[in-house]
Amino acid sequence: MAKEMLPIVDKPLIQYAVSEAMNAGLVQQAFVTGRTKRSIEDHFDISYELENEIKGSVKEDQLKEIREIRDNCIFTYTRQKQMKGLGHAILTGEPMIGDEAFGVILADDLCITDGDSVMKQMAGLYKQFRCSIVAIEEVPQEETSKYGVIAGEQFQDNLFKITNMVEKPDPKDAPSNMAIIGRYILTPDIFEYIRNTKPGSNGEVQITDALLAQAKNGCVLAYRFKGKRFDCGSLHGYVEATNYCYKKFHDPSE
Ligand code: G1P
Numbered sequence: 001m002a003k004e005m006l007p008i009v010d011k012p013l014i015q016y017a018v019s020e021a022m023n024a025g026l027v028q029q030a031f032v033t034g035r036t037k038r039s040i041e042d043h044f045d046i047s048y049e050l051e052n053e054i055k056g057s058v059k060e061d062q063l064k065e066i067r068e069i070r071d072n073c074i075f076t077y078t079r080q081k082q083m084k085g086l087g088h089a090i091l092t093g094e095p096m097i098g099d100e101a102f103g104v105i106l107a108d109d110l111c112i113t114d115g116d117s118v119m120k121q122m123a124g125l126y127k128q129f130r131c132s133i134v135a136i137e138e139v140p141q142e143e144t145s146k147y148g149v150i151a152g153e154q155f156q157d158n159l160f161k162i163t164n165m166v167e168k169p170d171p172k173d174a175p176s177n178m179a180i181i182g183r184y185i186l187t188p189d190i191f192e193y194i195r196n197t198k199p200g201s202n203g204e205v206q207i208t209d210a211l212l213a214q215a216k217n218g219c220v221l222a223y224r225f226k227g228k229r230f231d232c233g234s235l236h237g238y239v240e241a242t243n244y245c246y247k248k249f250h251d252p253s254e
Pocket residue numbers: 086106109146147148149167168179180181182206207208
């Protein structure tokens with residue numbers, strides 16, 4: 001099944017991502033999916049059976065969030081025919097985006113915050129700086145090979161101007177321990193940078209490489225976000241996220 005459809009307590013990962021974007025005011029949502037991910041489209045469509053069975057019952061309340069999403073967001077979908085990396089996936093989405101800045105959320109990185117969502121925090125920064133922004137977090141040095149890693153000059157609390165970025169470096173070669181997590185705001189010239197990016201780490205077209213070219217020609221910022229991130233692509237992160245969300249949102253004794 002699509003990993004984005006794995007539930008964290010009572011809703012799939014992809015719904016957390018959609019709500020986060022909606023919270024940031026990003027209501028036109030474009031999905032780059034693949035052959036095995038049809039269930040994502042169905043999830044955000046109306047389920048007549050469910051609506052009818054639940055209508056007027058005490059359980060109707062449970063449909064509130066999904067209805068709010070349906071009423072406020074516009075969805076478009078396309079498929080990535082080959083798995084050629086995140087840069088390639090983003091380029092596949094170009095016809096749905098056009099010539100404007102956009103946010104990218106990788107749903108398997110689940111971000112939980114107390115106030116504004118991570119994407120909303122970043123949208124605020126975009127309004128101020130008008131350039132591409134990546135979200136970062138400090139990770140143990142031995143884990144740098146799982147992430148894109150940046151080097152940068154700090155110029156504000158939690159904000160860095162990127163001077164270097166490397167995709168999945170060996171801990172000994174990593175320029176820092178500041179890892180990119182699955183939240184980006186990208187300006188539309190990124191598409192041209194991606195087109196000019198040769199396959200890199202793992203033979204895939206990496207957004208990290210395209211962003212480095214953009215940073216060298218102008219400015220790309222790295223933002224140390226406020227909140228907690230769970231790598232739900234790993235068993236440990238998935239279980240940790242489940243326990244955390246249950247405690248935070250559902251545990252009656254909390
Ligand atoms: C992708 C990016 C990587 C980033 C990571 C965040 O890697 O290529 O730079 O750090 O997402 O989750 P992936 O996890 O898809 O291998």
